[in-house]
Amino acid sequence: MLEFFEGLVNPDADKPFECVGTRSEINAALTLAVKKYEPELPLILQKYKEEYYNEDFDFTEVDNFYDIKNNVPTEFTYIQKIADFFKDKSVAILGFGREGRSTLEFLNKYTVPKNVTVIDKNTQDISGIYGExxxxxxxxYDIIMKAPGIALLDIVSEEVKQKTTSQTDLFLRFAPCRVIGITGTKGKSTTSTATFYALEKLGFPVRLVGNIGVPVFSDLENINEKTVVVYELSCHQLEFVKASPTTAVLLNIFSDHLDHYVSQQAYEDAKRNIYRFQNKNDILISYEKTDTASKQIFIKDIINIETVKTKLIGQHNKYNLAVAAAAANTVGADIKKALKILEDFNGLEHRIEFVENINGVSYYNDSISTIPEATLGAIDGLKNVRTLILGGFDRGISYDDFAHKLANSEVENIICAYSSGLRIYNLINEIDHKPKLYEVENLEKAVNLAKQITKDGSCLLSPAAASYGDFENFEHRGRVFKQLVKANN
Incomplete structure (x- = not known):
């Protein structure tokens, strides 16, 4: 075996086989094997590394001979195009959460950058640059692959901004298929999931990726030119893109994420990148008239929202499902069939989610509501909210109008917790108000108090604030609320 191996790699030896490629190709393959092999090299690669391995191996000869069309199935050539973007470049992976790890896996599997460096504020389980x-x-670095969690506010250099890209940007540039991109301050997860649900039930080859929790680089091998990709897009995923989806959906824009952006305008600009790079063959579904090259669709012109049938609570969810049906229609789905299918759509956790009925009181988890508009929508949808639990991390958004609307609402009890809850408490307290006001330290005390003072109707957790600091995320906050509701009953 070693004798044949010597003949394959040693330029002074007689080459034993002609069918295994040139010596340059063999050495290129073995060099890559040594670079990528984990954990311990097998004996044959150890020998190669000791006697023949060259860290600076020149791949030029092999690259010049290599023709992507002869080696990669047609439906996956777009993956190679993405991989070629990184070739011989120094790459920084900025942020090493779910998406950052997915990026590293992609680079290790498909391409050979000059070097790759992981960079994060928090120390990770891999060598990299960490700390304040x-x-x-x-x-x-030549390329900065930014994860969504890294704030634009923190990146001040124009040179850095020009070098910054992301999984979303690169996929939209090279996508081989139709992409339905969906964004909005509120409703994007429900609308994205509903669009996917309708298309899947109608037999379309469809994938759901993005902010919903699936990095698109982790799903590339399931996507080809026949696939429809439903891509939930946050403002953080959109801020550095230079391409837009073939169908763009802009549900709404409210004041939010002011801790991540220099201004509300900067936040809105990031959101509007979803259609900024569209062409005349693309489609935009929007709540507002915009200046864009693509064809615009307004939901009110094609669907009577009042006629939408759904299990979900709230007028806003009728709107979300109407948009989902319209989005599905842009890739060939029958809009009436889509709406009929969506009558059975159950919605998502933490979105006006029924938890339990205890002593005649129904408890609802709406932890996803991190802005006043969402909380008001939840109150309006439930109709009989007797007790409202709100408050969380204070991001500096205005609560003035919100306080006045709560003060004049039919809610009987308002329990305020955490920093933003205190601010809302003080604002309502300055107004002639109907509800009784309570201030507590945390969610546990809020739920215990709610159980004491709520006699009938509904108790709603709808914080109108972010979960940072006291909880990992809104999902964690919602799970804790449900556990507290069910405790000791």
Missing amino acids: NYLSGLEK
């Missing part, structure tokens, strides 16, 4: 000054020195 993690954003310094980014200018030295």
Whole structure:
């Protein structure tokens, strides 16, 4: 075996086989094997590394001979195009959560950058650059792959911004198929999932990726030119894109994420990137008239929202499902059939989710509501809210109008917790108000109090604030609420 191996790699030996490629190709393959092999090299690769391995191996000869069309199935050539974007470049993976890890897996599997560096504020289980000054020195990299959690506010250098891209940007540039991109301050997860649900039930080859929790690089091998990709897009995923989806959906824009952006306008600009790069063959579904090259669709012109049938609570959910049906229609689905299918759509956790009825009181988990407009929508949808639990991390958004609307609402009890809850408490307290006001330290005390003071109707957790600090995310907050509701009953 070793004798044949010597003949394959040693330029001074007689080559034993002609069918295994040129020596350049063999050495290229073995060099890549040594670079990528984990954990311990097998004996044959150890020998190669000791005697023949060249860290600076020149791949030029092999690359010049290589023709992508002869080696990659047609439906996956777009993956190679994405991979070629990184070739011989120094790459920084900025943020090493779910998407950052997915990016590293992609790079290890498909391409050979010059080098790859993981950068994050928090120390990770891989060598990299970590700590408070993690954003310094980014200018030295050719490509900066930014994860959604890294705030635009923290990146001040124009040079860094020009080098910054993301999984979303690269997929939209090279996607081989129709992409339905969906964004909005509120409703994007429900609308994205409903669009996917309708298309899947109608027999379309469809994938759901993005902000819903699936990094698109982790799903590339399931996507080809026949696939419809439903892509839930947050403002953070959209801020550095230079391409837009073939169908763009802009549900709404409210004041939000002001802790991540220099202004409300910067936040809105990021959102509107969803249609900014569309062409005349693309479609935009929007709540507002916009200046765009694509064809625009307004839901009110094609669907009477009042006639939408759904299990979900709230007028806003009728709107979300109407948009989902319209989005499905842009890729060939029958809109009436889509609406009929969506009558059975059960919605998502933490969105006006029924928890339990205890002593005649129904408890609802609406932890997803992180802005006043969403909380008001939940109150309106339930109709009989006797007790409202609100408050969380204070991001500096205005609660003035919200306080006045709550003060004049039919809600009997308002329990305020955490920093934003205190601010809302003080604002309502300055107004002649109907509800009784309570201030508590945390969610556990809020739920215990709610059980004491709520005699009938509904108790609703709808914080109108983010979950940062006290909880990992809104899902964690929702799960804790449900556990507290069910405790000791």
